[in-house]
Amino acid sequence: MSTALVISRPSGGVSLFQPGAIDKYFQSHRSFGYTPSAEISVLKAFKRLAVNQGWNDKRRKQEKERFQAAVDTEFTARVGSGFALSDWQRLAKVIGIEPLPQTITQCRKTIKKENINIYHILHAYRRATEMKDINNIEACKDIQRFKSVGELRRYTHAHNMFYRKEFAKGSVLKGLLKQLR
Template identity: 75%
Template sequence: MSPAAAPPSPNEGVPLFQPGAIDKYFQSHHSFSYTPTSSASVLKTFKRLATNQGWGEDRKKQEKEKFQKAVDAEFTARVGSGFELVDWQRLAKVIGVEPLPLSITQCKKMIKKENINIYHVLHAYRRAIEVKNVEDVQACKDIRRFKNVAELRKYTQKHKMFYRKEYAKGSVLKGLLKYLRWRV
């Protein structure tokens, strides 16, 4: 008889990736070849889908709304609804806020100060390792922190990585939103 494998330590963590709302959205287009993966850029995949389907501007706009709703649903499922302190603390740790805030109000204030693109956070969560103890969560090195809103705006415009506030239903997600459009 071979010895039983030792169970993983609770702090070692396990990969979190499970297909989510975004993957279901892509898979709902049956003529589109898509395999759920934690490493794919969801925005590049949406652009590939639009090209594959030959959508015109009106259809692309309609589908973008469905896609954004899927992003919000997945973000809320992965990050949390924001009703629990641990949701906010985990987000704070993932984006590199130190020291760890001890209340939801403190978390919101610290997170609001950060200039981070929401899609970077979503991709970090799609590649995350589950860690039970929030103190053991490590900051994600893939999340780019910008010095100011102007830098974030420039990057977001260049890469077309906007997330419209109308789609941000999850309250944790709202904590990351910044006004990035140029005023006319």
């Protein structure tokens, strides 16, 4: 992704939403009747899919692995691989880090300190609009920043919003993961 993002929709912004790997995963279950949308909670959609398909625990676990592989693919496609400074700076701006770090190492260290559920970031990027200038990126107000890992852990448990580290292939995604169980 070579453009900067803004989460609000200022005049001149162009919606970036295109169906991604997650949407393709849901659409592969033809009887589910899924319509891609930037506004859909992908975790709620997965839960509805499991109920719709009548999966037992074993099948649900298998499908959760396929779903999380799709999340990793889409997260990397939308947020970036982490090999470019612009990927890290864009993420820092979206989650509200100021001042903006000037190197990948600084970005990585600063972002690692944040306690944020990755699904909040994914949803923000699914709703983003294009902005050419990184200075126009605004922090997403829907991304909740927790004061501690303990707060993040309680929230994640309460909302069952876990992402297993074994599925985190993208380096930006890996940089956000915390031990929550």
